[in-house]
Structure formats: C-alpha cells, structure tokens
Amino acid sequence: MQNSTVFVLDKNENSREIIKSFIENLDFVNEVKLYDDFTRGYEDIKQSENPIVILDISEDFAGLDEIAGKLKLVTSKIIITSVNYSTNTIIKALRLGAKEFLPKPVLREDLVRVLSMLASISPENEVSQSKIITVYSNKGGIGKTTIAVNLAAELAKVTKDKVALVDLNLQLGDISTFLNLNPPFDVNYVIRRLIDKEENILIKGFEKYKDLSLYVLSDPSYIEQSESITTQQITTLFSALKKVFPYIVVDMSSSIDSISLKILDSSDWIMFTTIVNIPAIRNAQRCLNLFRSRKYPSNKVKIVINRYMENDEIKIEDIENTLGESVYWKIPNNYFTIMEAINKGVSISEVNAESNIGNSFRDFAAKVSDDIIEQSVVQYRV
Known part of the structure; x- marks a missing residue:
C-alpha cells in the first residue's frame, strides 16, 4: 500500500475538520492538508508525489471545471463529495474525474474504505476505467x-x-x-x-x-x-x-x-x-x-x-x-x-x-x- 498525502478541498470549514479527524491517524496517510482555496490546493497537489484528493462540489462556483480538469492530469485518485447525491450530481462527479463519489455527511467507514482502496493502487496502475x-x-x-x-x-x-x-x-x-x-x-x-x-x-x-x-x-x-x-x-x-x-x-x-x-x-x-x-x-x-x-x-x-x-x-x-x-x-x-x-x-x-x-x-x-x-x-x- 502506497503512503499518501490527502488533500481536502472543501469550502466548509467544519466539513474539512471532520474529514481530517476521520483519517489523520491512518497508517498510510502521511499528512492531511486542508484548503478552502481550490486553486492554491491544486498548486500544492501538483508538487506532491502520490496525492489523494477529496474534492467537494456541494457549492458550484466559477472555475470548478477548470480546477477539476487540471487535477485529472495530476492524479486519478480523486474522491468527490456533495450534499446533493442525485444521479445528475453523480454523473457530474464522474465527468469531473471522480474515482469514487461519497454523499455528505461522509461516514467514516465509507471514507476509510475508499481511501484504503485508492492507496493500494500503484501509480502505474492508476487508470482503471480506460x-x-x-x-x-x-x-x-x-x-x-x-x-x-x-x-x-x-x-x-x-x-x-x-x-x-x-x-x-x-x-x-x-x-x-x-x-x-x-x-x-x-x-x-x-x-x-x-x-x-x-x-x-x-x-x-x-x-x-x-x-x-x-x-x-x-x-x-x-x-x-x-x-x-x-x-x-x-x-x-x-x-x-x-x-x-x-x-x-x-x-x-x-x-x-x-x-x-x-x-x-x-x-x-x-x-x-x-x-x-x-x-x-x-x-x-x-x-x-x-x-x-x-x-x-x-x-x-x-x-x-x-x-x-x-x-x-x-x-x-x-x-x-x-x-x-x-x-x-x-x-x-x-x-x-x-x-x-x-x-x-x-x-x-x-x-x-x-x-x-x-x-x-x-x-x-x-x-x-x-x-x-x-x-x-x-x-x-x-
């Protein structure tokens, strides 16, 4: 299993902190970094060796598609979350590059399961749905x-x-x-x-x-x-x-x-x-x-x-x-x-x-x- 830095891009401060508390003590997580500024988060992610990204799309905003497009070129290990879990939202998440989608409020056991799965994927085998x-x-x-x-x-x-x-x-x-x-x-x-x-x-x-x-x-x-x-x-x-x-x-x-x-x-x-x-x-x-x-x-x-x-x-x-x-x-x-x-x-x-x-x-x-x-x-x- 690959050790990873987890980047949480979420506009909601309480949500960011809850996710951090769920995962910061996992053996395969080196560090959890929190961002409300998605652009700054992307700049740090592209410098990371084996990043896992948790991207929240509960709030739509200008530039979301562009940031998601850039993230897809850096890593395929992207988890997207949202308070809205309609079929249209799930389709949007997959289009934005989600490897997994989790509805909010995120359950700890679901998040740990998904993170464990992504951490076990070696970089050379990241693309699974080619x-x-x-x-x-x-x-x-x-x-x-x-x-x-x-x-x-x-x-x-x-x-x-x-x-x-x-x-x-x-x-x-x-x-x-x-x-x-x-x-x-x-x-x-x-x-x-x-x-x-x-x-x-x-x-x-x-x-x-x-x-x-x-x-x-x-x-x-x-x-x-x-x-x-x-x-x-x-x-x-x-x-x-x-x-x-x-x-x-x-x-x-x-x-x-x-x-x-x-x-x-x-x-x-x-x-x-x-x-x-x-x-x-x-x-x-x-x-x-x-x-x-x-x-x-x-x-x-x-x-x-x-x-x-x-x-x-x-x-x-x-x-x-x-x-x-x-x-x-x-x-x-x-x-x-x-x-x-x-x-x-x-x-x-x-x-x-x-x-x-x-x-x-x-x-x-x-x-x-x-x-x-x-x-x-x-x-x-x-």
Whole structure:
C-alpha cells in the first residue's frame, strides 16, 4: 500500500475538520492538508508525489471545471463529495474525474474504505476505467482517419483527460500527416521497448499535440517494420496504454487479418464507419455479421455514418433496417472544411469550430464521454 498525502478541498470549514479527524491517524496517510482555496490546493497537489484528493462540489462556483480538469492530469485518485447525491450530481462527479463519489455527511467507514482502496493502487496502475475506442471501416476511403483524429482531439477538449491517438494502420498510416507531426518515435519502437520491460518509454514515445492533452503514437516509419508486429505485441501495447490513458482512440487498416482482429477484439468500443451508398452498406452488413459471429456485446459496435446529407435518397431508417442496428452518430458532409484541415495539418475545430462538422465532432465527443460515464454510474447510485 502506497503512503499518501490527502488533500481536502472543501469550502466548509467544519466539513474539512471532520474529514481530517476521520483519517489523520491512518497508517498510510502521511499528512492531511486542508484548503478552502481550490486553486492554491491544486498548486500544492501538483508538487506532491502520490496525492489523494477529496474534492467537494456541494457549492458550484466559477472555475470548478477548470480546477477539476487540471487535477485529472495530476492524479486519478480523486474522491468527490456533495450534499446533493442525485444521479445528475453523480454523473457530474464522474465527468469531473471522480474515482469514487461519497454523499455528505461522509461516514467514516465509507471514507476509510475508499481511501484504503485508492492507496493500494500503484501509480502505474492508476487508470482503471480506460476505454479503447477503435475507428474502423472494412472499406477504404470512408474517412475513418479523419474521424479518429477529430474524435480524439475533441475528447481531449471535452474531458480534459489524457487521450492517446494510436495509428495502427501499420503499413500506410496517416495520423502524423493529418496533424503535421514528426514524432521522434513510432509504434514499432515503443512495442520493442515494452517487450524489454522499458515501460517508462511509453509516454516518451508519444508526441503531444499542441496545448491539448492529446498524445499521438505514429505508425511504423518503414513498411517492412509492420510485418514483424505480432498479436501478442498488440496485447502488450494495449495493456500498457490502459495504465496511462483514460481514452485510447485507435485508427487501423481496413483489412481483416490476425492483427486487425486482435485490435477489434481488444477494443471496448468499435466506431464502425460507413457512408450512404449501396456498396458501402452491403460491405457494412457483411462486416457486422463477422462481429456477430465473434460474439461481440451488443453495445460494443457503434454505427457511425460519415458524409451524411439530409437529402440523401437512402434514409437513416433504411440503413438501420438493413443493418439491424441503430445509427449511433451522423457526421455531416463538409468536403471543403475537411480538406482545409488536412492540408493545414490541424484538427477541424482549428479551421472552423462553428461549422456544421466542427459542431458535430464536438457533440460526438461529448456523447461518447457521457455514454462511458453513464455505463459507470450504476455502481455509484445510492
């Protein structure tokens, strides 16, 4: 069990003192620090080696979301408390980064139990609810790389969490080109170091995108390097990524081979992407049959329609009836904005955040984040 300093960020002085009295004599607690100034608390927390944060959100105030977003980048060991324990409050707490939610007045036995659990998590295993979200299409030219890049960028903005964008289109990846990056390392290099147990190379192998909490791992520098990557190495890579990143967005090739199936099998969600025309829908139908034969859970595969136009002759209802699945999201057709973003090497929101497609990606990321939180909220209901 890791010894920790516990930081209590609470506007209520009596509440702060009660919490301190509950935990200050626990063997694994080095010190309990109390703050009514959340900004000052954050400055001290980011200097601490193994902090646990108790953050009260009973009083909403300007800057709470910003502070919570910063805290998530420092530690995942966050307990959120509130006098309001409605489902909406619990969802808000999870969105702010709570590992656990405790209603007020906090009971000593509940607090000690949660603190003991968090203290037992080693720093390298902090991220416990990480999700691998793979953008896939079994037909080329559908726009899956555009979707992967912009979904990842918007997730980083919406959640303020660390987001990994991983190019597993091992022979012909484009992510680094789409974002005008020239990473010093690539996925082949990182995988080799992970095999040698050099897990500290993981974050160094990624290139951070501008001022976002978005980290990019590019495809192999040479096509022949992709041929030596194995399914076991993909498993090792994903296992390591899940220890660091709450969200892992994967782009991959359109082929169906052992590597592709390992990526798809290992994914928590598959954003299965298609467009509105007969050949694409027929290909999608065949691929969904493959997923069903592999016994994927019904909530694993999400249908995403790219280049959608309201006046398409084929309607969404027709697609849903043909595929036997509901459409999860529709991304509008906006060729010129997309091409401007690609040619400039930036995300779509940097070209025109208020365009129809810019708004769509922002809302798409928010829905993904909220739906992941909704899946987790049941265990916190009281």
